[in-house]
Amino acid sequence: xNNFFTELKDSIFGVEQDxxxxxxxxxxxxLSIPMVLEMLFESLxxxxxxxxxxxxxxxxxxxxxxxxxxMTLVYAIGxxxxxGTTGLVSRRIGEKNPEKAxxxxxxxxxxxxFLSLFIAIPGFFAAEKILGLMKASPEVIEQGRNYTRxxxxxxxxxxxxxxxxxxxxxxxxxxxxxxxxxxANLVNIxxxxxxxxxxxxxxxxxxxxxxxxxNTGRGLAVLIQFYLMFKGKGxxxxxxxxxxxxxxxxxxxxxxxxxxxxxxxxxTSSWIFLYRILSSYQEExxxxxxxxIRIFVFFLLPAWGLSNAASTLVGQNLxxxxxxxxxxxxxxxxxxxxxxMLxxxxxxQFIPHILISAFGTSEVSYDxxxxxxxxxxxxxxxxxxxxxxxxxxxxxxxxxxxxxxNFIGFWLIEIPLAALLALKLGMEENGVFYSIFIAESVLxxxxxxxxxxxxWKLREI
Numbered sequence: 351x352n353n354f355f356t357e358l359k360d361s362i363f364g365v366e367q368d369x370x371x372x373x374x375x376x377x378x379x380x381l382s383i384p385m386v387l388e389m390l391f392e393s394l395x396x397x398x399x400x401x402x403x404x405x406x407x408x409x410x411x412x413x414x415x416x417x418x419x420x421m422t423l424v425y426a427i428g429x430x431x432x433x434g435t436t437g438l439v440s441r442r443i444g445e446k447n448p449e450k451a452x453x454x455x456x457x458x459x460x461x462x463x464f465l466s467l468f469i470a471i472p473g474f475f476a477a478e479k480i481l482g483l484m485k486a487s488p489e490v491i492e493q494g495r496n497y498t499r500x501x502x503x504x505x506x507x508x509x510x511x512x513x514x515x516x517x518x519x520x521x522x523x524x525x526x527x528x529x530x531x532x533x534a535n536l537v538n539i540x541x542x543x544x545x546x547x548x549x550x551x552x553x554x555x556x557x558x559x560x561x562x563x564x565n566t567g568r569g570l571a572v573l574i575q576f577y578l579m580f581k582g583k584g585x586x587x588x589x590x591x592x593x594x595x596x597x598x599x600x601x602x603x604x605x606x607x608x609x610x611x612x613x614x615x616x617x618t619s620s621w622i623f624l625y626r627i628l629s630s631y632q633e634e635x636x637x638x639x640x641x642x643i644r645i646f647v648f649f650l651l652p653a654w655g656l657s658n659a660a661s662t663l664v665g666q667n668l669x670x671x672x673x674x675x676x677x678x679x680x681x682x683x684x685x686x687x688x689x690x691m692l693x694x695x696x697x698x699q700f701i702p703h704i705l706i707s708a709f710g711t712s713e714v715s716y717d718x719x720x721x722x723x724x725x726x727x728x729x730x731x732x733x734x735x736x737x738x739x740x741x742x743x744x745x746x747x748x749x750x751x752x753x754x755x756n757f758i759g760f761w762l763i764e765i766p767l768a769a770l771l772a773l774k775l776g777m778e779e780n781g782v783f784y785s786i787f788i789a790e791s792v793l794x795x796x797x798x799x800x801x802x803x804x805x806w807k808l809r810e811i
Contacts, residue, residue, distance in 0.1 A: 362384060362387070362525060362528070368522075369666050369667070370667050370675075374663075374675065374682065375682075377663060377679070378659055378663070378679065381662055381663065382655065382656045382686075384528035385519065385524045385528070385655035385659055386652045386655040387528050387655070388524070388527050388528040388531045388532070388655055389653075389654055389655035391531055394539075394648070399414075399538070399542060399560055399564070399644075400414060400640065400641060401708065401709060402542050402546050402547075402560065404709045406557060408633050408634050408715060409487075409489055409490050409493055409633060410493060410556065410557040411636075411640055411641065411715075412486070412490050412633045412636045412637050413486075413490055413493055413494030413497055413498070413557050414494075414497070415625065415636050415637065415640030415643075416481060416484045416490070416494070416498075416636070417497060417502075419484070419624075419625040420480060420484070420502070421501060421502070421505070422621050423469065423615065423618065423619065424469055424505040424509070425512075425614065425618055426614040426617075426618045427462075427465050427466075427509065427611050427614075428462065428505075428508050428509040428511075428512035428513065429512055429610065430608075430609075430610030430612070430613065430614050430615065431458055431461055431462050431465070431509070431512070431513050431516075431603075431607040431611065432513050432516035432610070433607065433610030433613070433614070433749055434458065434603055434604075434606030435455065435458040435513055435516045435517060435520065435603065435606075436516050436519065436520040436658075436744060436745060437661075437665055437746065437811060438451075438458070438602060438603060438747070438811055439451045439454055439455055439516075439517055439520040439586070440520035440522075440662050440664075440665025440666045440669065441668060441811045442454060442669065443520065443665075444665060445669045445670070448521075448586065448587070449587075451520075451586060452586050452587050452592060453599055454602070454603060455517045456589075456592035456593050457592075457599045458516075458517070459510065459513055459514070459593070460600070461603055462510060462513045463506065465509070466505050466506040467506075470504075470506060472502075473498070473499065473502025473505065474502065477498040477499035477502065478495045480498065480502075481494060481495065481498055484625065484629065485626070485629040485630075486629075493556070493557060494557055497558050497560065497561045500561035501564070501565075504561070504564070504568065504569075507571075508568065511530075511568055511571055514572065514575040515527035515575070518530075518575075518578075518584070519658055519662055520662055521584060521585045521586045522666065523584050523585070524658070526578060526582075530571050530578075531571065533567075533574065534568055534570060534571030537570055538563050538564055538567035538568075541566055541567065542560055542563045542564075544559070545558075545559025545560070545563050546559040546563075602811070606747060609750040609752075609753050610744060610749045612750075612753045613740075613749055613752050613753035614756075616756040616760055617756045617759075620760040620765055623765050624782050624786075627768055627782055631778065632714070634712050634714035634715040635714065635715070637712075637715040638716065638718025638719040638722065639718055639719070639779065639782075641706065641709050641715065641719045642706075642719035642721075642722030642723050643722065645705050645719070646698075646722070646727070649697070650694075650733070652690070653690055653733070653734055653737055656686060657687060657738045657740070657741040658741060659683060660679060660680050660738050660741050660742050660745065661741040661742065661744050663676060663679040663745070664676040664679065664680065664742050664745030664746050665747070667679070668745075668746055668747075668807070668809070673807035676742075676746070676807070677804075677807070680738060683738050684734070684739065687734035687737060687738050688734040689734075690734060691731060691734035692730060692731055692734075694727065695727045695728070695730035698723040698724060702720050702724060706720055706723075718779055721779070721780060725780065725783035725786075726783050726786050729786070729787040729788075729790045732790055732791040732794035732795075733794070735794050735798065736790065736794035736797055739752075739794070739797045739801050740755075742801065742806070743801070746807070746809045747809045748806045748809045751800060751805075752797070755793060755796060755797050755800065758793070759790065760793075763788070763792055764785050764789030764790075765785075767781075767788060767789065768781060768782045768785035772785075
C-alpha cells in the first residue's frame, strides 16, 4: 500500500522516470494516473459547460451541439498533430536524444499554427452561413452565431493545447499536461456562469459567454505550457532557433500527423453526418443527443487518458528496441480500460435518469438523452479496447493503419447504417444510436486482428 501511495505521489507531481526500464506495472500507473485525471477535469468542464448552457433552453443547447460537431474538424487536426508528435517525440526520448525530441516538438507547434489559420479565417467571417449549412433554424442562428464565431476563431488555442500536452506526455511527464489542463478548466468553470448569466461585474452574454470563458481558460493554459517548455527543467527544452523551418523534420512531423489528422478526421467528421441526420427532427432531439453525448464523453475521456499511456509506452519502448515490452503494455492497458468501460455501461443502463435529470431539458430531449446513453453504451467493452489499440499504433508511428480502419468503421459502416436505420427503416434517432454501437464494435474486432499481426513493431521513424 505504501508503494502505491508513493507511486501516486510521483505520478501526480511529475517525478521523471525511465519508462523503458522500470517495472511495466509501475510505468502504466505512473503514466495513466495523471492522464486519467487530466481527462477527468476536461470531461468535468464539458459536462458543466453544457449544464450552464442548458439553463438557457433547447435552442442554446442546440447551438453548442451544432458548433461542437463543426469543431470536431478542429479536434481532428489538433489531435492528429498530437498523435504524430507523440510518435516522434516518444521515439527520440526512448533513444535518449532529448535535443532531437525538442526540435521535432518545435516543428509540430509550427505546423499547428499554420493549419489553424485555415479554420479561423472562414470561421470568423462565415459563422452564420456555416450554421445554415447545418440546417440550424433562424432562431438558433440568431442566438448562436457569435458563439460559433468565437469558438472557430479560437481554434488556434485548441491546436496548441493538444500539441503541447502531447509533447509533455510523450516526453514521459504527463503530470505537466494534467496540471495545465486543471488550471485551464478551473478558469473555465469559474468564468462560465459569470459570462453566461452576467454575475457580479461580468456582462450577461448568454451562450456567447460560454465561448468567452472557454477561450480565456485555454489561452491561459497555452501561456503556461510555453513557459514550462522554454524555462522549465523537463526533457523538452525549446529554443527560438528551433522554430526555423527545418524541411526534413517538418516533413516527418507532417507525414506522421497526416495519418493522425485523417484518422481522427474520418472518425469525427462522421459525427457531423450524424448531426445532419438528426437535424431532420426537432430541436429537442438535437438537444437531447447533445446532452447524452456530453455525459457519455464525460465518462469516456478518462478511458482515453489511459489509452494515451499505452501510446507513450509503445513509442519509448520501440525507441529502446524492446517491442515485446511494448506489446505487453498494450494488452495490460486494454484489459484495464475494458473493465472500466464495462462499469460505465452498467451505470448508463440502470441509472441514466440520475445523470440526465440535472439538466434543464424538455420532456422530449430528456427521453432522447436517456435512449442515447442506453443504446450507445452497449458497445463500451469494444470502445475501451479499440481506444488502446488505436493509440498503440499511433505510438509506434503507424498512424495510417488506424486511418484505414477508421474509414472502414465510420464511413463504410456507421454513416450508411445510420441513414438506413434512421431514415429508411423508420427508427429515427434510435437508428443513429444503434449505428454508433454496431460500427464501433466491428471496428474493434478488426483492429485487434490487425494489431496481432505485429507489423507495427517494425515501424521506423
